[in-house]
Amino acid sequence: MYKYIFRRIAMMIPVMIGVTFLVFFIINLTPGDAASMILGDGATEESIRALREEMGLNDPVIVQYGRYMTNLLKGDLGTSYSTGKTVVGEIGQRFPNTFKLTISAIIISIIISIPIGIISATKQYSIFDSVGMIFALVGVSMPSFWTGLILIIAFSLNFRWFPSGGMDGLKSLVLPAFTLAIASTASITRTTRSSMLEVVRQDYINTAKAKGVSKNIVIRKHALKNALIPAITVIGLEFGILLGGAVLTETVFSWPGIGRLMVESIQRKDTPMVLGCIIVFALSFSIVNLIIDILYAYIDPRIRANYR
Amino acid sequence: MNDYLLDIENLQVQYVTDDGTVSAVNGIDIKLQKGKTLGLVGETGAGKTTTAMSILRLVPHPPGKIIGGTIRLDDTDIFNISEKEMERMRGNIVSMIFQDPMTALNPVITVGDQIAEAIMIHQKLNQEKANKKAEEMLELVGIPGNRRNDYPHQFSGGMKQRVIIAIALSCSPKLLIADEPTTALDVTIQAQVLELMKELKTKYEMSMILITHDLGVVAEVCDDVAIMYAGRIVEKGSLQDIFLTTKHPYTEGLFNSIPNIDNRKAELKPIKGLMSDPYNLPTGCSFADRCDYVMPICREKSPQKIFFSENHYTECHLYATDIDFKLGRHQE
């Protein structure tokens, strides 16, 4: 098992290097010159040239990338063009907020979706199943930024139960977390249901029933563990979508996380900050996938066996 | 109290799907005495597995539905008991071995736990004692007991089938239903598994229903044989009856489809055509379109049972007028 985890981490390293390279390269396509942007409109051509030289912007991209990576390994992601603060400091301050938001959302999704998915599958074609599946389908079709606005209209402006934005205690977390959770709840429900339906058709379910195992235990013990394997994959993928969704949800609810930081930085053409945000997003996503793969191995002995 | 462990009367099962209704089992009768083995023979789609699943009351519903008949198992009318009571019979009174050992074991549970589960349910043993018993069962089917903690993917096909047999026999059931237990296995392994089943059957004094399309296997293991076609039992009798005084043209067709080792020059004579569309069974005899002996009446009326002895009957119009009619096979 440790060998498996170790290998999985080792596999992550080249991917993360690839990510930094790719993103660094893309961001460098940005038109406009960083030096003139930092110095503002009044700057002389002389001073811009000097700053370009000082920042190494005249070097080939690959050299700049090398420098960036060297600094990155030292824990330095550069300095914001617009605020002058360090990127690491700013992201470090905002990351816990995004973490709080996405973790609450994924927990809400899992708590709601797995039981509904199971019940829907065991009562296929029932009213519960049909209604549940209609909700799930509408759920995956709703853009989070719109859902957010609707929830604000309903629960903040109308009922005044929750604040419409900002971060101030648990109450302010409710709307953004649910907004973010809706789409993934819907999609995990659908996956759980369909993988459950797939699993209950398997021969080993008949074997279990033929042994005299009661219906409930067949579902809980024999079917669920197998059905969770695809469900966990989707939870991992959904986490990626959640991170993307965080950008929108944070914008709607003025939530001070790295999603909103990234959007603001893009608007200010604050390249180091944008780069830092993307790398942190990608790293979080990779870590989530690592956890998912470990869970996999924990549930499925066939995967475990490959790494013994 | 009667002498039969299993008594099926006029069983009818349908599958209702979007595309229509399939009559999988159309009124069959099976009586099985304690300690005897019945071979249930027929091609794919004849209703053999559905019959077996009906005995366990595990016909998937929807789309499957038992629409008529009774099944008495160990003096219990199983269509008249609660699900809880039925659960107490499954694995305890009647067990089933499924066709494909590669898929019949739960991939995420150790084989030991899968065997112990039935023991814990029916014999109310604690985990530790059940584990011990599971180990004994593994040894019994020829697998070292210390492999109890292994997962199914660590076993070969033949070994898996042994594990499945161990599960089925763990509570010494009175009836074992084996659905093509050797079809998915290599020929050499087939023989071993069959041998093991025969041996254990005698040891536990079980009755057995062996579902197969392999007449060789039937000759090896069975006392009685029932030939199924399109949801009906078209001929039933003792092994000798079926093999030596074949009555139904379909049974004859099955025999003619097997290569004859003693007479290599003999031509194979496969049954022509395909089984009739199960969504739309013809009136009269379902086999009429494929039958070499077909008569006008075959397409009008369903044939009735005609008995040649107390135990041997067929459903064929050929014998309605002439009970001594001889099929071609025996005239050559």
Added chain:
Amino acid sequence: MLDKSKKRSQSADVWRRLRKSKAAIAGLILIAIFILVALFAPLLADYNEQAIKINVKERFQPPSQDHLFGTDEFGRDIFARIVYGTRISLFVGVISVSIALSIGGFLGAIAGYYGGRLDNAIMRVLDVLLAIPTILLAITIVAALGASIVNLMIAVGISNIPGFARVVRASVLSVKDQEFIEAAKAIGAKDHTIILKHVLPNSMAPIIVFSTLKVATAIMATSSLSFIGLGIKPPTPEWGGMLAGGRNYIRDHMYIVMYPGMAIVLAVLSLNLIGDGLRDALDPKLK
């Protein structure tokens, strides 16, 4: 000859099953309406006069006979803007999926067909792309290239390449070793002939389903990017952009965000319904 008639009856079969699904039919009708609206937009509203012209006197008109869905903060007719927004959403959705399908499909097909080192190299590169959540990748690309309709399609297209590559690869792998491919190889058919004539047509089913569902997510991505100001720039009417503009006025004029949002939901929902229906119709055993 035989092959053709078999294929026809197969697609007839799929259509017959698809027709039985009420959900899929609802989806088809909905998307047909959207397509008609996009095609005949000029018959429904005047682009210059109603959709983009600022008309201060007409600001914040609630829905009425004159303005079916009301007017926005610049006095523009929301119905007219939704109508023209349909064109953009469908267009960007279909084009970006086409980009992703052609590049991702090509990569997936050769990776799956040739396997080995080529497969490995392609998949490792795609792993890098997959490590960045799709929408974030699209945001990064638009941020670098600048916000425009073309860049938006490129960004959404590229960010979907890995998904398509994976689906096509998987389905090529599942057909590749089947006997008719062996047979084609045995009679000396060239690789590209085999891929184009035998492998791809037989691995179409999952690709069609995936594409349908991806047009839905592409429409969603387009409006998401516009919502955060990285997609279609105002005054060009785009559903997500309309929400961005209207969100400051929801306290008193909630209809401003109501209708454009519903347009997104219905468009995405219709494609999801069709995608689901197609999947069930193409793979009846799962039903």
